[in-house]
Amino acid sequence: MKPEYAGQESVYQDHLKLDFSGATPSGPSLPLDRRQFLQLLGGGIIVCFTVPDSLDAQEGERRRGMGQQLPQDFNAFLKIGGDGRVSGFTGKVEYGQGITTSMAQILAEELDVPLDSVDMVMGDTDLCPWDMGTFGTMSTRIFGPALRGAAAEARAVLIELAAEQWQVPKERLKTKAGAVYEEAGQKRISYAELAKGQKILRHVKGVAPKPQPKDTIIGKNVLRRDATAKVTGQAKYAADIKVPGLLHARIMRPPVHGAKLIHADTSGARAIEGVQIIEEGDLIAVLHPLPDMAERALAKIQAQFDRPAPTVDDKTIFDHLLKVAPQGQTVAQGGNLDEGRKAARHVLDRTYLNSYVSHAPIETHSALAKIEGNKLTLWASTQTPFALKEAAASLLGFPAQNVRVITPFIGGAFGGKSNNQQAMEAVKLAKLAGKPVQVVWTRAEEFFYDTFRPAAVVKIQAGESEAGLVTFWDYGVYWAGERGAPQFYNIPNHRTVSYGSGWGSTPGSHPFATGPWRAPGNNTNTFARESHIDMLAAAVGMDPVEFRLKNLTDARMLRVLQAAAEKFDWSPAKAPSMRGFGVACGTDAGTYVAHMAEVAVDKDTGNIVVKRVVCAQEMGLCVNPEGARLQLEGGITMGLGYALSEEVRFNGGEILHSNFDTYTIPHFSWLPQIETVILDAKDSPFQGGGEPPIICMGGVIANAVFDATGARLLQLPMTPERIKEALFKRES
Amino acid sequence: MKKTVEFTLNGKPVSMELDSSRMLLWVLRYDLGLTGTKYGCGEGLCGACTVIVDGKAERACVLEMQAVAGKTVTTIEGLARNGGLHPLQKAFVEHDALQCGYCTPGMIMNAYGLLLEKPHPSRSEIIGHMDGNLCRCGAHQRIVQAIETAAKQAGGGIR
Numbered sequence: 001m002k003p004e005y006a007g008q009e010s011v012y013q014d015h016l017k018l019d020f021s022g023a024t025p026s027g028p029s030l031p032l033d034r035r036q037f038l039q040l041l042g043g044g045i046i047v048c049f050t051v052p053d054s055l056d057a058q059e060g061e062r063r064r065g066m067g068q069q070l071p072q073d074f075n076a077f078l079k080i081g082g083d084g085r086v087s088g089f090t091g092k093v094e095y096g097q098g099i100t101t102s103m104a105q106i107l108a109e110e111l112d113v114p115l116d117s118v119d120m121v122m123g124d125t126d127l128c129p130w131d132m133g134t135f136g137t138m139s140t141r142i143f144g145p146a147l148r149g150a151a152a153e154a155r156a157v158l159i160e161l162a163a164e165q166w167q168v169p170k171e172r173l174k175t176k177a178g179a180v181y182e183e184a185g186q187k188r189i190s191y192a193e194l195a196k197g198q199k200i201l202r203h204v205k206g207v208a209p210k211p212q213p214k215d216t217i218i219g220k221n222v223l224r225r226d227a228t229a230k231v232t233g234q235a236k237y238a239a240d241i242k243v244p245g246l247l248h249a250r251i252m253r254p255p256v257h258g259a260k261l262i263h264a265d266t267s268g269a270r271a272i273e274g275v276q277i278i279e280e281g282d283l284i285a286v287l288h289p290l291p292d293m294a295e296r297a298l299a300k301i302q303a304q305f306d307r308p309a310p311t312v313d314d315k316t317i318f319d320h321l322l323k324v325a326p327q328g329q330t331v332a333q334g335g336n337l338d339e340g341r342k343a344a345r346h347v348l349d350r351t352y353l354n355s356y357v358s359h360a361p362i363e364t365h366s367a368l369a370k371i372e373g374n375k376l377t378l379w380a381s382t383q384t385p386f387a388l389k390e391a392a393a394s395l396l397g398f399p400a401q402n403v404r405v406i407t408p409f410i411g412g413a414f415g416g417k418s419n420n421q422q423a424m425e426a427v428k429l430a431k432l433a434g435k436p437v438q439v440v441w442t443r444a445e446e447f448f449y450d451t452f453r454p455a456a457v458v459k460i461q462a463g464e465s466e467a468g469l470v471t472f473w474d475y476g477v478y479w480a481g482e483r484g485a486p487q488f489y490n491i492p493n494h495r496t497v498s499y500g501s502g503w504g505s506t507p508g509s510h511p512f513a514t515g516p517w518r519a520p521g522n523n524t525n526t527f528a529r530e531s532h533i534d535m536l537a538a539a540v541g542m543d544p545v546e547f548r549l550k551n552l553t554d555a556r557m558l559r560v561l562q563a564a565a566e567k568f569d570w571s572p573a574k575a576p577s578m579r580g581f582g583v584a585c586g587t588d589a590g591t592y593v594a595h596m597a598e599v600a601v602d603k604d605t606g607n608i609v610v611k612r613v614v615c616a617q618e619m620g621l622c623v624n625p626e627g628a629r630l631q632l633e634g635g636i637t638m639g640l641g642y643a644l645s646e647e648v649r650f651n652g653g654e655i656l657h658s659n660f661d662t663y664t665i666p667h668f669s670w671l672p673q674i675e676t677v678i679l680d681a682k683d684s685p686f687q688g689g690g691e692p693p694i695i696c697m698g699g700v701i702a703n704a705v706f707d708a709t710g711a712r713l714l715q716l717p718m719t720p721e722r723i724k725e726a727l728f729k730r731e732s
Numbered sequence: 733m734k735k736t737v738e739f740t741l742n743g744k745p746v747s748m749e750l751d752s753s754r755m756l757l758w759v760l761r762y763d764l765g766l767t768g769t770k771y772g773c774g775e776g777l778c779g780a781c782t783v784i785v786d787g788k789a790e791r792a793c794v795l796e797m798q799a800v801a802g803k804t805v806t807t808i809e810g811l812a813r814n815g816g817l818h819p820l821q822k823a824f825v826e827h828d829a830l831q832c833g834y835c836t837p838g839m840i841m842n843a844y845g846l847l848l849e850k851p852h853p854s855r856s857e858i859i860g861h862m863d864g865n866l867c868r869c870g871a872h873q874r875i876v877q878a879i880e881t882a883a884k885q886a887g888g889g890i891r
Contacts, residue, residue, distance in 0.1 A: 412834060
């Protein structure tokens with residue numbers, strides 16, 4: 001079997017035992033010497049490369065949280081084997097975003113080989129060098145150029161080899177379809193022949209890639225390469241892995257966050273045949289060869305907890321967050337706010353609220369830990385296999401090179417699978433039990449331990465002239481984070497201040513863990529900004545698209561807005577026009593998006609039906625337009641949830657949802673007609689694809705609801721109750 | 733209490749000694765090694781564990797083994813025939829009707845249940861039948877298209 005998909009057993013596994021444990025920021029990158037490294041890889045042409053540390057400021061927060069820098073030497077490599085096959089090795093992982101396909105396209109393009117001769121080996125800490133993790137829509141925009149550069153280097157090596165062999169100047173040689181040929185036409189040699197018996201190890205020096213506009217594989221629609229494994233049920237996720245002697249764990253959980261165990265009686269559980277009980281401090285777990293029997297045994301444990309008195313709930317949280325907010329950090333400013341205030345004819349002051357939401361991937365957190373002597377093998381649904389490796393090694397007191405993390409397919413992540421709690425539980429239990437242990441969280445555990453998207457508050461004061469030019473913009477965001485906060489309109493006097501980080505453990509802020517959630521911060525910031533802009537347009541009686549065009553000079557934004565308007569067939573009208581049309585735009589991960597939506601609002605029930613959504617996205621050079629469209633549709637559909645229904649209800653540390661019956665994510669019956677436009681930008685660098693299309697969903701629906709009813713929603717999600725309340729407020 | 737439960741699984745007879753109040757999902761995944769049927773919620777709320785029992789789509793996570801006795805069960809592993817993909821599987825591949833793929837087996841099996849009952853469903857019938865199957869990545873639009881394509885191609889002869 002080819003090592004085509006992350007998570008499949010790779011052909012390299014048996015003979016390739018690389019130890020990249022040294023490739024962490026503190027140590028040497030290649031613990032083996034050059035000869036050993038080449039030997040283990042089976043020879044060929046190997047090009048090592050480093051993903052440049054060009055993460056933009058938006059990622060700063062996340063990077064600080066990781067506490068790690070990229071390694072100095074290299075953190076990915078590609079190989080051209082003696083069989084002519086091309087393999088890319090990277091610690092990045094596949095959780096649906098389609099990078100097993102798009103990365104192979106990048107390699108095939110630059111190397112001039114057919115796509116089906118490229119394999120991606122991903123997320124295995126024994127086979128791949130250190131990687132920070134897969135998040136932030138960075139795989140294509142940050143990793144992509146480095147991958148392409150390495151392929152360019154490899155192609156140069158192949159040309160040099162052929163030039164030497166034929167004793168001709170390399171300038172006369174070209175590559176095509178996996179072979180080097182002489183332009184004059186007579187000589188041709190395949191990569192397989194060139195790479196056979198070679199032991200060449202190069203580090204990227206900076207060979208320029210081919211000119212982008214001539215791309216034939218990049219920019220082509222390619223179907224997902226992992227689809228066949230997934231439609232047949234053969235694709236393995238962490239819960240599908242089995243090893244001999246495996247025990248399934250169910251862990252006793254506190255009823256609320258912050259509760260302390262007083263007493264537990266495990267005698268009932270012990271009566272179940274085949275059960276092994278682990279009790280160590282506060283950790284009480286039931287192990288059994290069958291997960292459902294472990295579950296039954298767990299139900300028989302009687303435990304008493306001391307529950308802390310709740311201090312906040314989902315209604316009081318916003319006041320609480322404002323009260324405990326730290327000093328703000330100015331993330332953008334220009335001009336003079338006082339001047340802007342003086343020039344304004346209308347001033348609009350509003351506060352926007354956004355709730356905690358859950359990642360709710362359909363695959364719950366899963367892991368399997370197997371300890372043999374002083375070695376640990378760990379299969380886990382994780383976005384950060386290398387961070388997990390370090391943490392697991394430190395928990396067991398093993399040297400890092402004795403820990404291997406294998407990342408099978410991941411059943412959705414969205415930022416929620418970076419903490420590795422379930423994997424660390426599996427490691428601890430495997431050690432205590434002396435047997436391999438699998439931990440698969442129940443849906444209730446998933447809702448309880450999720451690192452929710454933080455609830456947040458945005459306060460905006462802005463003013464405009466009689467002619468509808470925004471004269472000042474004073475923006476404060478509390479606890480969402482700065483991503484997407486700076487405005488991009490042509491506003492002469494502006495200030496953007498961020499209070500409190502998007503997530504993290506500031507004591508006393510959130511009553512439970514919070515974390516990054518698809519386009520962290522940006523959903524909240526874009527909802528607030530685009531709602532406010534819409535209100536400014538309405539205040540001067542202007543069409544919301546015209547108002548935006550009038551206040552924009554950014555060419556990329558103008559382009560996506562015009563493309564969306566064209567696709568939607570937007571005709572100007574002052575809102576509320578009763579048509580139910582809305583518009584919102586934003587930037588994320590270097591990409592520009594504009595959304596338009598049509599909604600119908602049932603004024604008696606408060607129900608919103610989203611009938612149609614158009615999204616135009618300019619994401620730089622798009623590797624796989626079909627894969628990108630899939631991401632756009634996914635962002636739009638997933639975004640309906642945080643816009644309309646998703647909100648974590650809680651009372652202090654008690655999470656009031658344990659399953660999908662009360663926490664409602666988008667269903668088929670919500671599905672609008674979705675139309676997407678990906679703008680051509682073949683001369684531009686790669687930008688982000690997967691997160692940007694979700695950021696406008698709150699704003700575009702809120703603006704469409706206003707257009708349909710004249711009622712303005714200042715809080716997400718826009719539940720029927722809140723719609724009715726807003727309608728009532730408008731009428732009275 | 734252990735009992736003998738006999739049923740047909742993907743065309744083959746199976747006889748098992750087990751506590752017949754156990755749910756089919758766990759028996760499929762851990763006693764029989766068929767991991768294509770997924771756990772998502774354990775309460776019949778997400779559809780990731782959908783299988784076909786006597787021609788109807790059922791949630792394996794809430795189906796006790798005693799309810800399966802004497803019946804015919806088909807899982808995602810039993811859908812491909814003669815080494816080729818089933819028309820529904822093929823349509824899912826051709827429409828890119830998946831992302832992370834975790835809900836995919838349940839989606840396909842639930843759609844299969846629909847086509848067995850109603851070979852020419854309307855778009856709204858497809859949406860109505862699929863509504864209880866959850867997809868977090870947002871592949872819904874393509875899943876509906878894939879089911880429409882498979883129904884059309886099978887021309888009423890889905891099996």
